Amino acid sequence: MAKTKADLENFSYHGDNLDDIFEDYEVMVNECPVGRSKRYGGFAFLAKNDDIFEAEQDYETFSVTPTMLLPDLEMGMPMIPIDLDPPEHTGYRKVLLPLFTPMNIAKLEPGMIETARQLADEVVEAAAANNGVVDVSTLFARPLPTIIFSRLCGYPEEDWPKFDKWVDDVLYERTEHPEIARAASAEILRYFEGIISARKAEGGERNDLMDKIINARVDGRELTLDEMLSYSYLLFIAGLDTTAWGLRSSLWYLAQNPKAQQQLRENPDQIPAAVEEFLRTMSPVQAMARTCMRDTVVQGQEIKAGERVVLVFGAGNRDPEIFEDPHEIKIDREDNRHLSFGGGPHRCLGSNLARKEMVIGIEEFLKRVPAFENAGGEVWHGVGPLTVRLIEE
Amino acid sequence: MSQELYIDPKRCQGHARCWSIAPETFGIDEEGFAYVLPGREGAYDEESAQKAIKNCPERAIKVRDVEVGK
Ligand code: SF4
Numbered sequence: 001m002a003k004t005k006a007d008l009e010n011f012s013y014h015g016d017n018l019d020d021i022f023e024d025y026e027v028m029v030n031e032c033p034v035g036r037s038k039r040y041g042g043f044a045f046l047a048k049n050d051d052i053f054e055a056e057q058d059y060e061t062f063s064v065t066p067t068m069l070l071p072d073l074e075m076g077m078p079m080i081p082i083d084l085d086p087p088e089h090t091g092y093r094k095v096l097l098p099l100f101t102p103m104n105i106a107k108l109e110p111g112m113i114e115t116a117r118q119l120a121d122e123v124v125e126a127a128a129a130n131n132g133v134v135d136v137s138t139l140f141a142r143p144l145p146t147i148i149f150s151r152l153c154g155y156p157e158e159d160w161p162k163f164d165k166w167v168d169d170v171l172y173e174r175t176e177h178p179e180i181a182r183a184a185s186a187e188i189l190r191y192f193e194g195i196i197s198a199r200k201a202e203g204g205e206r207n208d209l210m211d212k213i214i215n216a217r218v219d220g221r222e223l224t225l226d227e228m229l230s231y232s233y234l235l236f237i238a239g240l241d242t243t244a245w246g247l248r249s250s251l252w253y254l255a256q257n258p259k260a261q262q263q264l265r266e267n268p269d270q271i272p273a274a275v276e277e278f279l280r281t282m283s284p285v286q287a288m289a290r291t292c293m294r295d296t297v298v299q300g301q302e303i304k305a306g307e308r309v310v311l312v313f314g315a316g317n318r319d320p321e322i323f324e325d326p327h328e329i330k331i332d333r334e335d336n337r338h339l340s341f342g343g344g345p346h347r348c349l350g351s352n353l354a355r356k357e358m359v360i361g362i363e364e365f366l367k368r369v370p371a372f373e374n375a376g377g378e379v380w381h382g383v384g385p386l387t388v389r390l391i392e393e
Numbered sequence: 394m395s396q397e398l399y400i401d402p403k404r405c406q407g408h409a410r411c412w413s414i415a416p417e418t419f420g421i422d423e424e425g426f427a428y429v430l431p432g433r434e435g436a437y438d439e440e441s442a443q444k445a446i447k448n449c450p451e452r453a454i455k456v457r458d459v460e461v462g463k
Contacts, residue, residue, distance in 0.1 A: 053452075098423055343406065
């Protein structure tokens with residue numbers, strides 16, 4: 001049965017709620033552009049593309065403090081830089097901006113292509129050993145971003161196998177089992193404390209992300225250990241899982257759309273546009289939270305100072321006022337001003353990296369792996385398995 | 394009167410969509426923010442520039458009137 005306005009009282013954008021969340025969005029954008037859910041202590045939500053855009057720009061009314069995450073990760077400290085508003089935010093962000101420019105990301109391209117090819121080869125081999133059936137999430141969508149991001153950050157290679165579990169525990173257990181998330185967070189922080197002290201002891205320069213954080217100067221001073229840990233933790237949580245989701249959901253779509261698959265195989269130059277469309281419709285970040293700092297009115301609805309406010313990017317990405325046939329995935333959509341990387345001062349720092357990884361990942365996958373179809377019936381969201389069957393020509 | 398393309402620096406957040414759509418018209422600086430390449434200010438009516446305007450998530454690419462001869 002289709003959802004109604006009453007269902008939005010229990011709106012959540014985590015876990016199983018994502019299974020049919022597009023039905024919530026449909027009700028939101030058409031009947032309830034500003035509403036309230038009782039979940040996670042209660043929050044107001046904004047669903048219209050323009051309202052979300054305005055709220056992101058207006059950080060004096062919609063602050064990211066105490067945290068952008070809902071429910072909260074209970075870290076006992078703000079995550080740098082996403083939980084800080086300008087002007088405080090600006091200095092921290094500047095430290096890493098130069099590393100994430102498209103020119104700098106382009107330097108990583110040869111390594112990305114090589115890794116994507118190796119992983120795609122492993123997919124083909126694994127399928128050959130298992131009657132053509134293979135989990136392309138575990139073998140491709142997840143390891144590709146983990147390897148690329150870990151290299152960029154300078155995490156020692158022998159540690160990489162530990163990462164996925166930590167990230168899963170933090171991001172996917174926190175709503176149901178916060179104690180598991182807390183334990184994983186503590187381990188991650190301990191891990192970074194070890195890296196930071198080892199690097200300080202060794203000295204020297206490596207020009208990777210960890211070095212930039214350790215040697216950063218903000219307002220003329222060095223970062224404290226807590227600040228370094230907070231920044232490292234945030235990058236770790238943000239850099240690994242999101243791109244894996246982006247790649248997995250793209251492959252999920254292609255597995256059930258042989259025509260789109262064929263089109264992108266024949267026209268790899270169309271992959272960048274397709275990636276934008278996958279990001280619009282299946283974004284790894286469906287919503288982010290703010291706190292209302294002063295009484296305000298959106299779409300005629302009052303929002304009070306102190307209320308938590310969720311910007312539902314996923315709904316704004318399906319706003320019929322902005323997108324024609326908003327629920328349809330059109331891989332050649334031309335105008336695609338989606339909200340998936342956020343906007344305003346907190347625009348995803350890694351957006352250029354994520355886009356490049358997705359484009360290269362899909363291109364190399366399609367080059368090496370023959371036609372494939374869905375064989376596991378898994379859901380569209382998350383970073384869990386994605387079982388496909390390679391089709392013999 | 395004629396018109397020119399410009400980037401509103403208060404709005405631009407470095408998504409680099411403009412540069413990937415119309416690299417002949419937009420450049421990206423060291424920190425990742427966009428600028429209109431010198432000499433390309435008049436390109437606002439070209440198809441790729443229009444596409445960039447429509448795809449800039451911050452609505453930072455704008456067109457303004459300028460006095461001729463300036
Ligand atoms: S697309 Fe817009 S926000 Fe992004 S770099 Fe270009 S002008 Fe700036």
